[in-house]
Amino acid sequence: MSLIKLNDVWKVYPNNVKALNGMTVQIEKGEFVYVVGPSGAGKSTFIRLIYREEKATKGDIFVNNINLSTLKHKEIPKLRRNIGVVFQDFKLLPSLTVHENIAFALEVIEEHPSDIKKRVNEVLNLVKLKSKAKFLPSELSGGEQQRVAIARAIANRPDVLIADEPTGNLDPETAWTIMDLLESIHSLGTTVIMATHNKEIVNTLKRRVIAIENGRIVRDEARGNYGYEV
Template identity: 60%
Template sequence: MIEMMNLTKRYGNGLTALRNISVQIDQGEFVYLVGPSGAGKSTFSKLIYREEKATSGYIQVGPFNVIKMSNRDVPYLRRHVGVIYQDFKLLPKLTVFENVAYAMEVVGRRPKEIQKRVNEVLDLVNLKHKMRTFPDELSGGEQQRVSIARAIVNTPSVVIADEPTGNLDPETSLEIMRILDTINTQGTTVLMATHNRQIVDTIRHRVIEIENGEIVRDQKEGDYEYVH
């Protein structure tokens, strides 16, 4: 589903963010991406949806050869990859319904289809009753649930969550995790970059640990911190 081989990313300032990464993530897996700040987790995620371009190596996401694809094909890749951001990135002048619907409008879905699907995903994240509310009237947890709904509304095969519980209290974080687990059980691959030790240790999934741009651990149902 996601395959990286000998993947390296160097930035223009000479910084090497990732070095010779090789990893495979199968369809339907839930994977935590852990490691210290600056280890390369964000770069790893951004290469998958071509927010960043690799310097060398190979990356395949579903049917897409991400290294060789042209810029005009990037929007098609991004229909397959939903992204959940730590800071939500909601459009402040649009309601909850409109924020989620917008993701379908930009790919040309029909109004009737949009209405049906947006209602479905708002139901999944338990926000149907807030569909006419604006982002600044929502709590942080509610805004993150809108962000999740927007990320999954086009039924992507992969969801990338960048610190989705980073700004949330423990109870709200668990609620977000329950939603991500539900999405995963429906067959979507979930890759979640996180510093949340409690969640990783409690809700067990595969753990890939990155340090200094290299994978130092890849463990099935791992802890946040590996004890040698």
């Protein structure tokens, strides 16, 4: 059974811009998938639909057999417990420490304090930032902030990790450290979906590539390349 399934999905914004035009695709549990394409192709819309930041205009989207098209608004938080999301601009809470930022993701779902402390330490070890647990985001480098964002996203052991341009604001060397981390998370069984413009990463770390143009999938290759000039 597919972890994520889109069936003839359309997304039309109020200004009549068609972001997705009848998209049909399936992503299996345990896959690592790159989503590529030129700016404005529909990559971010595709990703936002999966965690119900946006709602499809037409068509069905299933995540873990849950139909997002009929999902009630009050049920969205429960859906997102199984979806970790990482953004290009980190979205850390500036007044909270590294430890507190990660813990917050578990506090909102009312995990027991002792379980929160244990899990935060586990993910801090995974992202190699335990020594900076008491630092504020402003005291960290961009790469370190992104590692905190990833730690927060996987704190609840989600089935799928969605990364929207996670290396976009980072220098090449730091970008590779983030990719190493995403590969490690994937090796633990997490499905990873990564939207990216980084040609070198896609062409070096060969994974499934879904290419989107004008809101349509124009290429879907098991071990593809980036295929666009950047």
